[in-house]
Amino acid sequence: MDIEDLRKFIIVARHENLHIASKQLAVTSGALSKIIKRLESKLQTQLFDRVGRGILLNVQGRKFLGYASQLVHETDQAISEFKGDSQRSTITIAGPSLLLQHYLPALADQLSAPHFQFKVNACWEGQALEDTIKGNCDLGIVTPLAARDSEDSASLRSIPLGNSSYVVAASGNHPLFNSNSISQIDCKTLHNFAFACPHVSPFCGVKRGIGSDGWRDDSVPRQIKYRCNDFGTIMAIVEHGLALAYVPEFIATKHKLSVVDVMDYPHHYEESFELVYKPSFAFGWLNRFVDSLTTATTS
Numbered sequence: 385m386d387i388e389d390l391r392k393f394i395i396v397a398r399h400e401n402l403h404i405a406s407k408q409l410a411v412t413s414g415a416l417s418k419i420i421k422r423l424e425s426k427l428q429t430q431l432f433d434r435v436g437r438g439i440l441l442n443v444q445g446r447k448f449l450g451y452a453s454q455l456v457h458e459t460d461q462a463i464s465e466f467k468g469d470s471q472r473s474t475i476t477i478a479g480p481s482l483l484l485q486h487y488l489p490a491l492a493d494q495l496s497a498p499h500f501q502f503k504v505n506a507c508w509e510g511q512a513l514e515d516t517i518k519g520n521c522d523l524g525i526v527t528p529l530a531a532r533d534s535e536d537s538a539s540l541r542s543i544p545l546g547n548s549s550y551v552v553a554a555s556g557n558h559p560l561f562n563s564n565s566i567s568q569i570d571c572k573t574l575h576n577f578a579f580a581c582p583h584v585s586p587f588c589g590v591k592r593g594i595g596s597d598g599w600r601d602d603s604v605p606r607q608i609k610y611r612c613n614d615f616g617t618i619m620a621i622v623e624h625g626l627a628l629a630y631v632p633e634f635i636a637t638k639h640k641l642s643v644v645d646v647m648d649y650p651h652h653y654e655e656s657f658e659l660v661y662k663p664s665f666a667f668g669w670l671n672r673f674v675d676s677l678t679t680a681t682t683s
Contacts, residue, residue: 385426387459389419390452393431396420397441397449398520400432423448453519457662464668473669478505478512479525480587482615483657486634487525487545491659494676500669508589516540516660522670524660527587531660540660543677547656548632550598553641557625560644568645571604578609580618580627587655598653599630 396405402413409416420439424431431445441449464473475495477488484506492502505512505521512524517536525545531537552574554560560567560577581595594601595608610621619639622629628644632655636643659677664670 385423385455387456389423390456392416392419393423394449394452394456394519396439397431397445397452400439400441402439449518454662457519458664458666461664461666461668461670464670465666472499472501474501474503475523475669476503476505476515476521477523477525478507478515478521480509480512481506482586482632482635483509483525486638487657487659491523491677495669495673509587510534510589513537513540513660516662519662522661525657526660528656528658530588531658537660539662541663541674542658542660543674545657545659547654548634550630550653550655551633551636552628552644552646553622553631553636553639554628554644555623555625555641558628558642559625560628561642567642568647570648571646574628574644574646574649575605575607577607578627579606580610580612580621580629581608582613582615582618583611584613586613586615595630597630598655600651600653603651604649 392405392409392411395409396402396416396419399405399408402416406413406416420432427448429444429448430442431448432439433442460473477484477491479487484504488504495502503521505515507515509524509526509530512521513526513530513534514536515521516524517534517539528542531540531542554567558577560569579595581597581599584590584596585592586597590596593599595606599606601608610618610627612618612621615635618629619635621627622641623639630653633643635641661670661674
């Protein structure tokens with residue numbers, strides 16, 4: 385079975401559209417149709433149902449897609465093992481934008497071979513996890529909770545990247561600092577100041593609580609004045625002193641914000657992050673990278 389046929393089958397299966405797949409692969413729809421027929425003949429199994437002028441991956445096709453993705457994955461890693469760093473590889477990394485911004489520079493340093501190219505896909509962690517499982521990306525940055533919630537994540541391995549406590553962050557020109565040189569307040573005073581919050585979690589894209597940022601509004605209500613799912617906009621609001629935000633500590637550090645100590649807030653919120661990947665038998669770029677990253681995180 386030709387590995388290039390499998391590569392093209394994966395693209396067709398991903399789009400379930402010969403025309404779109406042909407544009408991506410720069411081949412004709414007719415050529416792709418012949419490849420699909422060749423595979424179906426080899427397997428003596430229909431992989432797509434023909435619906436009108438379209439195609440739809442069927443149960444057998446979905447099953448074969450898993451095998452095809454694994455075969456292509458192992459082939460690429462085997463080639464990488466024997467060709468070493470001279471092998472030109474495109475590495476696809478997916479995850480929430482905030483986590484990519486924070487972790488990608490360090491990961492790219494570990495993947496420093498001159499022939500590597502990077503394709504970065506900013507998406508919700510559930511999509512990053514699904515794409516890694518299906519072989520649509522090589523590496524995904526997610527929270528352990530997302531991996532535990534996925535029934536198919538058992539095929540993946542993970543490397544802890546770190547964790548971050550959430551803090552109340554404010555810029556130096558926030559009204560809070562007009563009369564206070566020390567950034568300590570109580571929950572009652574906190575309610576006098578506006579907050580900027582996302583509609584949904586910046587990691588999973590799901591509404592989590594009133595502010596979707598981990599703050600326990602059911603226990604300590606806040607004055608939420610600004611809501612926006614673009615975290616850059618939220619940070620702009622905070623940096624202009626218009627609002628406070630409850631964010632991972634690395635966000636506060638990156639934007640040079642002050643941490644406000646809410647002395648009587650009874651809760652602590654923390655997120656952990658990990659890198660997920662599909663393991664390989666071959667000692668290609670992926671296993672070399674995993675070894676170097678594991679050494680770096682444990683030293």
